[in-house]
Amino acid sequence: MRTKPRLAVWKFASCDGCQLSLLDCEDELLSLAGAVEIAYFAEASSAMEDGPYDLSLVEGSVTTAHDAERIREVRRQSKLLVTIGACATAGGIQALRNFADVNDYLAVVYASPRYIETLATSTPIAAHVPVDFELRGCPINKVQLLEVIAAFLAGRKPAIPTYSVCIECKRRGNLCVMVQGTPCLGPVTQAGCGALCPGCRRGCYGCYGPMETPDTAMLARQWSAMGVASRDIRRAFHSFNAWAPAFREEGEAHDD
Amino acid sequence: MDALPTATAAVLDRDGLQALIEALAARGFRVCGPVVRDAAIVYDEISGVADLPAGWTDRQAPGRYRLERRADQALFGFAAVPQAWKRFLHPPVETLWRVRQGEDGMLFSSAVETAPRYAFLGVRACDLRAIAIQDRVFCADDCRDDAYERRRRDAFIVALNCSEAGDTCFCVSMGTGPRAEGAFDLALTELLDASRHEFLVEVGSAAGEELLAGLPRRTATEPDRAAAASVVARTAGRMGRSLETAGLQELLESNPEHPRWDEVAERCLACANCTMVCPTCFCTTLEDHSDLSGGSAERVRLWDSCFTLDFSYIHGGSVRQTDKGRYRQWMTHKLATWFDQFGSSGCVGCGRCITWCPVGIDITEEAAAIRATPHIQGGDHG
Structure with a gap:
């Protein structure tokens, strides 16, 4: 009998939302358990087995010296390493510290900051170890996650497009909120969410990070023409994917 | 659609238009036409005249669209809607086939779903030309798309001679409008002034003629035709822009x-x-x-x-x-x-x-x- 590939799911600095997307695959969980051996998934099971693992899904960013070491060990134990979510691929919302002094944040958040050991920055997994595939989103889309796992099992390339949200939006038949007067990050953001927010008549928040050829400067110019203040343009780019280079640079080009 | 002399024409009032929609539905068509949704006029399923965007119009400009009120109760007083009939005839996402692992090998099955028979109400001149262009793409002998061809063959087209041109319209310079020309079953021109709200209906096919014969209507007079011609002429004079095509x-x-x-x-x-x-x-x-078990797979076609x-x-x-x-x-x-x-x-x-x-x-x-x-x-x- 063919041994099943061993799956591990890891958490770094994150909210657990992307791991929950995996648990949210209710209809598919049994087939997943049939196709792989879930060897390590602390969020779901206390049975934690040692490596090596065939596929590691990594959630979260690196914000402590301990985690910077731990990700190296995960990499050593994993044949394939796939990051899941905005934290693991771009540093997450916690990468806002990268634009400020982390000690100022600590003083505001914690009553006794002296017990906190943290790095000055929040960085994506790929800044520390080689990553085989990055799945975007805040949180990830469970359909895309299943596609990545199924592709891994079949030894094929996952069908995860890198074009703009606009293509998904138009396929859905949504009206373009931007053309109707609502600033939207969709034209510079990677598809994957199914154009969730424009489908609810809201502008895109950029949860899936920069698309393949993001012309953020032109989009920002258009937002500005629509009356959006410089500070708000900066904040729109500096959110869940603030440390993704295209969004980082565009945000920095606008005064706070 | 068999060509008929376009001389056949009649005039419907609003009740007649309602009867037209009902007659199409009674013949098993899924009738689609303009409706107001999400601060825009879009094409969707309709069940009667009450669904149409009476008194609404749009204001369009480069990168800008706003839904606005009209001073009158025109049903077709707007320019091109955000997405054309393409999404009905050439759907944005379509699963083509599925395959599963059987005892004796792989078993393929077509996954293309049987589409409803559509009746499109209000196909503008430009969109009628666009359908003709996609017909050449999808119904060519050497690369036929059977599903498209079936949807297209089954469709009943009520064209529209435009009474409104938008700021971004330029059909006159492309030679594609605002008068609907080409393969339609019926063509409407909205005739609206202080004294009346009627629709001149021209016949473009035998199916159109048969449908029209069962509707409450009156014969079109010379003044009706002249009024319709002047609607088209007025629209042609209001093009927002033009594209020089020579050379x-x-x-x-x-x-x-x-x-x-x-x-x-x-x-x-x-x-x-x-x-x-x-x-x-x-x-x-x-x-x-492919699925997680490796037992089945599917091929999906998406707009690119x-x-x-x-x-x-x-x-x-x-x-x-x-x-x-x-x-x-x-x-x-x-x-x-x-x-x-x-x-x-x-x-x-x-x-x-x-x-x-x-x-x-x-x-x-x-x-x-x-x-x-x-x-x-x-x-x-x-």
Whole structure:
């Protein structure tokens, strides 16, 4: 009998939302358990087995010296390493510290900051170890996650497009909120969410990070023409994917 | 559709239009027409005249669309709607086939669903031409799309001679409107003034004639026809813009290095909205998905765009790496090389690519800019 590939799911600095997307695959969980051996998934099971693992899904960013070491060990134990979510691929919302002094944040958040050991920055997994595939989103889309796992099992390339949200939006038949007067990050953001927010008549928040050829400067110019203040343009780019280079640079080009 | 002399014409009032919609539904058609949704006028299923956007219009400009009230109760007093009939005839996402592992090998099955028989109410002149162009793409002998052809053959088309032109309309210069010409079953012209609200109906097929015969109507008089002609003439005089087509193919094909391509590339987001809303853009991509058990798989066809990197990806990378290369490809194909491929322009002058470009890039302005200074050489190849 063919041994099943061993799956591990890891958490770094994150909210657990992307791991929950995996648990949210209710209809598919049994087939997943049939196709792989879930060897390590602390969020779901206390049975934690040692490596090596065939596929590691990594959630979260690196914000402590301990985690910077731990990700190296995960990499050593994993044949394939796939990051899941905005934290693991771009540093997450916690990468806002990268634009400020982390000690100022600590003083505001914690009553006794002296017990906190943290790095000055929040960085994506790929800044520390080689990553085989990055799945975007805040949180990830469970359909895309299943596609990545199924592709891994079949030894094929996952069908995860890198074009703009606009293509998904138009396929859905949504009206373009931007053309109707609502600033939207969709034209510079990677598809994957199914154009969730424009489908609810809201502008895109950029949860899936920069698309393949993001012309953020032109989009920002258009937002500005629509009356959006410089500070708000900066904040729109500096959110869940603030440390993704295209969004980082565009945000920095606008005064706070 | 059998050609009939267009002399056959009648006049319907609002009740007659209601009877037309009901008669189509009674014949098993899913009747689709304009409705107000999400602060816009879009095509969707309708069950009667009450669903139509009475008293609504749109104000369109490059990168801008607003729904507004009209002073009258016109039912068709608006310009091109955000997405054309393309999404009914050429659906954005379609599973083509499924395969599963059987005892004796792989078992394939078609997954194309039987589409309803559509009746389209209010197919504008430009969109009628666009359907004819997609017919040439999908119903060609050497690469036939059976599902498209079936949907198309089953469709009943009630065309519309436009009574309103938008700021981004330019069908007159493309020779595609505002009078509906081509394959329709019936064609409406809305006749609305202080004394009446009626619809001149022209017959374009035997099916149209048969349907019309069962509706409460009166025979069209010469003044009715004259009134309809003046509606079309007034609309033709209100085009928001125009595109000079004389020598356009040669102009674009001989200016691949014009500096204007660099200039437009500065503004182009490569977001692909123009290609999605274009009623003639037909490109698709295929995605193959296998399931977790490895026991089944499916092939899905999705609308694609020449503005993505994947579109021109061949071994080693994308052929068109720059926005310049992609915008030039799209516009040159649409306005020039389309003639070589399909015997006509790929543009029908509906203006959707202008209105629905988030940054308002205007294809008529781009063509005019190249025409203004032809044969200037620009920078590197895109």
